[in-house]
Structures are given as structure tokens and as C-alpha cells.
Amino acid sequence: xxxxxxxxxxxxxxxxxxxxxxxxxxxxxxxxxxxxxxxxxxxxxxxxxxxxxxxxxxxxxxxxxxxxxxxxxxxxxxxxxxxxxxxxxxxxxxxxxxxxxxxxxxxxxxxxxxxxxxxxxxxxxxxxxxxxxxxxxxxxxxxxxxxxxxxxxxx
Amino acid sequence: xxxxxxxxxxxxxxxxxxxxxxxxxxxxxxxxxxxxxxxxxxxxxxxxxxxxxxxxxxxxxxxxxxxxxxxxxxxxxxxxxxxxxxxxxxxxxxxxxxxxxxxxxxxxxxxxxxxxxxxxxxxxxxxxxxxxxxxxxxxxxxxxxxxxxxxxxxxxxxxxxxxxxxxxxxxxxxxxxxxxxxxxxxxxxxxxxxxxxxxxxxxxxxxxxxxxxxxxxxxxxxxxxxxxxxxxxxxxxxxxxxxxxxxxxxxxxxxxxxxxxxxxxxxxxxxxxxxxxxxxxxxxxxxxxxxxxxxxxxxxxxxxxxxxxxxxxxxxxxxxx
Numbered sequence: 001x002x003x004x005x006x007x008x009x010x011x012x013x014x015x016x017x018x019x020x021x022x023x024x025x026x027x028x029x030x031x032x033x034x035x036x037x038x039x040x041x042x043x044x045x046x047x048x049x050x051x052x053x054x055x056x057x058x059x060x061x062x063x064x065x066x067x068x069x070x071x072x073x074x075x076x077x078x079x080x081x082x083x084x085x086x087x088x089x090x091x092x093x094x095x096x097x098x099x100x101x102x103x104x105x106x107x108x109x110x111x112x113x114x115x116x117x118x119x120x121x122x123x124x125x126x127x128x129x130x131x132x133x134x135x136x137x138x139x140x141x142x143x144x145x146x147x148x149x150x151x152x153x154x155x
Numbered sequence: 156x157x158x159x160x161x162x163x164x165x166x167x168x169x170x171x172x173x174x175x176x177x178x179x180x181x182x183x184x185x186x187x188x189x190x191x192x193x194x195x196x197x198x199x200x201x202x203x204x205x206x207x208x209x210x211x212x213x214x215x216x217x218x219x220x221x222x223x224x225x226x227x228x229x230x231x232x233x234x235x236x237x238x239x240x241x242x243x244x245x246x247x248x249x250x251x252x253x254x255x256x257x258x259x260x261x262x263x264x265x266x267x268x269x270x271x272x273x274x275x276x277x278x279x280x281x282x283x284x285x286x287x288x289x290x291x292x293x294x295x296x297x298x299x300x301x302x303x304x305x306x307x308x309x310x311x312x313x314x315x316x317x318x319x320x321x322x323x324x325x326x327x328x329x330x331x332x333x334x335x336x337x338x339x340x341x342x343x344x345x346x347x348x349x350x351x352x353x354x355x356x357x358x359x360x361x362x363x364x365x366x367x368x369x370x371x372x373x374x375x376x377x378x379x380x381x382x383x384x385x386x387x388x389x390x391x392x393x394x395x396x397x398x399x400x401x402x403x404x405x406x407x408x409x410x411x412x413x414x415x416x417x418x419x420x421x422x423x424x425x426x427x428x429x430x431x432x433x434x435x436x437x438x439x440x441x442x443x444x445x446x447x448x449x450x451x452x453x454x455x456x457x458x459x460x461x462x463x464x465x466x467x468x469x470x471x472x473x474x475x476x
Contacts (some may be wrong), residue, residue, distance in 0.1 A: 001160045020161035020202075023189065025258075043190045044256055056258045062186045063259065066161045067204055110255065117254075135386035136253025 005069035010078025015098045018065045025049045025060035027042065028075060033104035036105050036151075040138075047137030050106040050113070051075050057113025076105035079112070088112060091150040111151045126153045139154040157198040164205050167361070171332055173203040173275045174359035178439070181205050181361065183225055184259040186252075187268040189472075194276060196269070196285060206261075213237070218369050221330075224263030224362040228318070229254065231262060235335060241367065243395050245378035247321035250380045253387045263362040265318045266329070266342070271389050272301065272312035283309045285349040298451040300391065303459075305413035306447055311349030313410055314343065315389050320409035321378055323417050324395035325367050332361040339365075342357070343414035350413075374399040379466045381458065394418075394442075394466045404471075408442065411459050420444040421463060430471045439464035 001020040006013065009032060018027050025042075028034045037055050040048030042061045043108070049060040052074040079086045085093070088111055098104045114125070125133075130148050139147065159180075164170035173179060182188050183208075191197035211225040215236045221229055231237060232248035245274035251257060253264070257274045274280040274292040281290035293301050295313050302313040319339065328338045331398030342354050356362070370376070380393040388412035397405045420441035428434045442463040443456040 001158070003161050019158075021156070021158050021192075042193065044186060044253075046283075047253065047255060050255055057255050058259045059186070059255045061255070062184075062189050064161075064182060064185050064189065064202075064204075066183065067182070067206055069163075113258075114254065131252055132386050136255045 003066040003069075005066065006037075006108045007068060007070075008072045010073070010075060017126060020066055023061050024053075024063040024065045024073070025069055027065040028073075034075055034077050036044075038102055038105055039107075040103070045138075046103070047110055047143070048103050048106040050069040050137065052109060052113055055116060057110050057136075074109070074112075074144075076109060079108065086112075088115070088150070088154045092147070092151045095146045095150040095153070096143075097150040098139075098143050099144040100145050103137060103139045103141075107134070107139065107147055110134060111147075111154075114151070115155060125152070127152060130155070156193060156195065157200075159199050160193075160201040162201060162203055164203050164208060165210055167210070167332065167363070170171055170203055170208060173201070173358060174361070176201065177205055179359070180455075183261040183264045185228070186256050186260045187264060187409050190324065190392050191269060194278070196276070205361070210263075211261075220367045220369055222262055222365045224364055225261045226329055228252070228257040228260050228262065232257065237254075240370055240447060241321075241325065241376065243324060243378045243397055244318070244367070245382060246378040247317040247380075247393075247395060250378065250390075250393075251317045252403075262318065262365055264363060265316055266322075266339075266365075268315055269353075270312035271315045273297075274287065275312060284312060284346070287349070287351050294449070298449050300410075300453075301388075301449070301452050302413045303443065303446040303448045303452055304408075304409050304416050305345050307325060307346045307348065307350070307413075309348055310346035310413065311414060311449065312346070314412060314414050316391060316415065317378070317380060317390060317409055319343070319415040320407045321376075321395045322365060323415045324376070324397045324405045325405035326365045326397075326405060327365050329362055330364040330366060331356065332363055332443055333357070335360075336359070336366075338342070339415070346413050370397070370399060372400040375470055377466060377470050378460055379469070381448055381462060385407045390463045394459070394462045396466050396470045406442075406463065411443070411446075411455055418442050418444075420461065425467075432472075435467045435471065436464055438469060445468070 002017040036046035040046035044062040180199035210223040214221040280292040301311040376397040382388040393409035424438035
């Protein structure tokens with residue numbers, strides 16, 4: 001069974017017929033050729049597939065594509081503007097916040113979600129708060145210290 | 156992974172009609188359903204999408220805060236009245252899963268999530284919850300994370316929800332689509348001989364809302380969760396305490412029971428007692444009353460007692476100052 005839906009992905013409108021069982025991650029990869037969003041555990045445990053849906057960070061591997069009809073999706077491919085890196089991307093480069101890079105798209109999308117959420121009561125984010133609220137993103141190279149520093153630079 | 160068909164319910168009535176069809180299952184946030192489906196544990200013929208039904212409101216009434224079953228965990232945790240009046244609830248939610256999961260997962264789905272027992276989630280193990288009658292691999296296996304309270308010879312899986320522990324301490328009740336109202340402590344079933352049955356929810360029945368009594372005056376509450384890593388992990392042991400104006404204390408624990416576990420013996424020991432450095436350890440020592448620990452999880456008895464002692468000290472002695 002396929003389901004017809006409309007998705008806005010990185011500002012571009014798409015009308016798609018997706019398998020009823022497909023995840024948003026699979027649709028991004030296989031129907032839209034957007035492979036920047038990574039498949040890690042495929043169980044919601046690693047955060048490599050993090051994207052923004054209507055501005056909120058979610059695991060694309062845990063999102064049924066059929067349920068996303070009408071949503072605005074932002075993936076890592078849509079973060080840079082007019083060829084210029086987003087300040088958060090620049091901060092990741094400046095702080096050497098990666099080694100193999102596989103988790104990086106998810107780290108950046110998750111951090112963008114975090115920055116949009118702000119502090120729990122709207123206050124500025126400190127290091128402990130960033131660490132706690134980036135806990136949904138694993139980095140098996142262990143670049144955490146530099147990831148936190150990069151996020152704090154932009155926060 | 157068995158393919159399923161997909162239908163979006165246009166109304167609650169529509170959802171109940173669709174759910175009555177053979178092989179139907181509800182999907183809301185999908186954060187537990189999809190891993191269960193990918194693992195071959197859930198294999199519905201059709202999923203009924205209820206995520207867009209208007210059951211996501213949080214209504215603050217004079218006596219009750221009504222939380223719609225489809226409210227997302229992140230939205231409940233940052234609701235100003237809930238943060239202010241029900242810190243035990245906000246803290247239990249913020250200690251749950253990851254920010255990404257909390258943005259998608261719903262309150263009703265959280266209460267319906269299946270156990271994290273790895274013999275249940277894994278492939279090829281005997282598990283009475285997954286395949287009734289097949290046996291329980293955890294009894295003689297790696298059972299460090301399993302329950303010590305409410306267990307049976309058929310199942311020792313721990314209930315995974317932090318939210319449910321807070322709701323038990325708060326004396327919340329669930330409103331179901333059948334117009335039934337069930338106190339949360341009665342919603343979850345002990346495994347007994349039928350560990351595949353986890354709640355009193357009938358097939359095709361839906362949780363509509365969670366009603367939480369609104370605390371009065373100077374009541375206070377807290378949630379304490381111990382886990383194997385700093386964040387994004389299920390509880391090894393957790394505890395929730397709610398103290399109302401008249402010093403009536405309600406306590407519940409997580410990570411230790413086959414359902415969210417109300418600590419009635421501790422509550423009884425504290426009722427009417429002077430709150431001091433002697434009473435608290437005496438009450439906390441009763442936290443594991445009735446426990447049946449196994450080789451791998453014997454440590455949870457003392458850890459639960461210490462967790463409750465620490466929580467009571469934080470909530471009650473701080474109150475005295």
C-alpha cells in the first residue's frame with residue numbers, strides 16, 4: 001500500500017507516494033536522494049537521523065512518513081544558505097567538533113533544535129544543560145567536548 | 156517486518172471504528188511502535204493514525220489538570236503550570252528518553268510502551284510476554300535490570316515508564332474512550348500467568364486523557380532517577396514523592412516493579428509520624444517490602460531503600476527549613 005502526501009523539504013515542495021510502512025528517513029534517502037541524514041541504529045537510540053519537523057527535532061527513523069503529510073522538514077542539506085555555512089556549521093569546523101563525521105549531520109540538526117527551544121525557562125544555555133540536551137546524539141569518536149564548545153559558541 | 160496498511164482517523168469515533176477491524180493497531184508518536192515493528196514484535200495488518208485527533212490539550216481546571224493523551228512529552232514538560240505545580244511530573248518527563256523522542260512521543264503512548272527487557276526485545280529468546288507459554292529467559296539469565304517487586308514465575312520484566320511512576324505518586328486517573336475512568340494504579344496489571352496482558356485497556360479502547368489532581372497550597376513533589384549513564388537511559392531505580400499540605404505523603408518507584416510501584420509500606424510508616432533524621436531511614440527501609448530479588452538484581456533492594464531515603468530527605472527536610 002502507498003500513501004499520497006505532500007512534504008516541504010528544505011523549502012521545496014514535493015508530492016510523493018510513499019509505502020505505508022516507510023519511515024521519513026527511508027523516504028529522504030530513497031525517494032528524495034537526500035542522504036545527508038544518516039541511518040545509525042534505526043531504533044531512535046543514536047540521533048544520527050535527526051531532522052527538524054515543523055521546527056522540532058525528531059528522529060527520522062522513528063517517524064512514519066505517512067504521518068508527516070503537510071509537514072515542513074529541514075535536513076542538513078537545507079541548513080547552509082546561498083553557499084554559506086550556517087554559523088553553527090562554521091563553529092563545528094572551527095572547534096574540530098568531529099572525527100569521522102557520520103554523526104555530524106544529526107548533531108547539527110539536534111543542536112539547531114536545541115537552540116530554537118532555548119533554556120528550560122528561556123535562560124541562556126550553560127555547558128551542563130547543553131550536554132544533557134544533546135544526550136539524544138551519540139558520537140562514537142568521542143568528539144563531545146568540541147561539539148559542546150561549538151554549540152556554546154553559537155548559543 | 157510485516158507490511159501494514161495506513162489509515163488516518165478523522166475523529167475519535169472514526170478511530171474506534173477502524174480499531175475494531177481485525178489486525179488493527181493505533182499509532183500516535185510511533186517512537187515505541189516502530190522499534191517494536193522493526194523487531195517483529197508488533198505486526199499489525201493496519202495502523203490507525205490518531206496523532207492528529209484533538210486530544211493534545213492541557214486543560215488547567217480548579218481541581219484537576221487534564222492532560223490529553225496525545226500531548227507530546229516535551230510540551231507537557233514545559234507547560235508553565237505543570238512545571239510550577241507538578242515538578243515531579245515535569246522532572247520525570249525530562250528524565251525520559253531524549254529530546255528528539257520527547258518531541259514525538261505522546262503521554263498515552265508512553266503509558267502503553269512495552270518493557271525494555273532485552274529477552275522480550277531481542278530475537279530468539281523464550282519470553283512469555285512475547286510468546287505466551289515459551290518460558291522466561293530472564294529468570295535464570297542476565298537479570299540485573301529486571302524487577303524485584305510484582306514478579307511471577309512467568310515474567311520479571313520491569314515497567315519502563317518514568318511518567319507512570321510520577322502519575323502513581325500524584326494519584327492520577329485515566330479517562331478511556333469507553334467513558335471508563337481508571338485510577339492509574341489499577342490501570343497496569345501484574346504479570347501473573349498472563350504477562351502478555353499489561354493493562355486493563357480492552358482491544359480497540361483508547362486512552363483519552365490523564366487527570367491529575369491539582370495540588371493545593373504548599374504541597375511539594377520530586378522525582379529521583381538513577382541510571383547507568385548520565386542521561387538518555389531507563390531507570391535502574393527511580394522514585395517519586397508527593398507531599399500535600401496536610402503532610403500526607405504518596406510515594407512510587409520505578410525500575411523495580413513489573414508495574415509502576417506504589418510504596419504503601421513507606422507511606423504508612425510516614426503517616427502522622429514526626430519527620431526527622433530517625434523516621435526517614437525507618438520508612439525508607441520498608442521500600443522493598445515484599446521484594447523477591449534474584450541473583451542479578453539483589454542490589455536493587457538496598458539501592459531502592461537509599462533512593463527513597465535520599466528523595467524523602469530532599470523533599471521533607473528541605474521543607475522544614
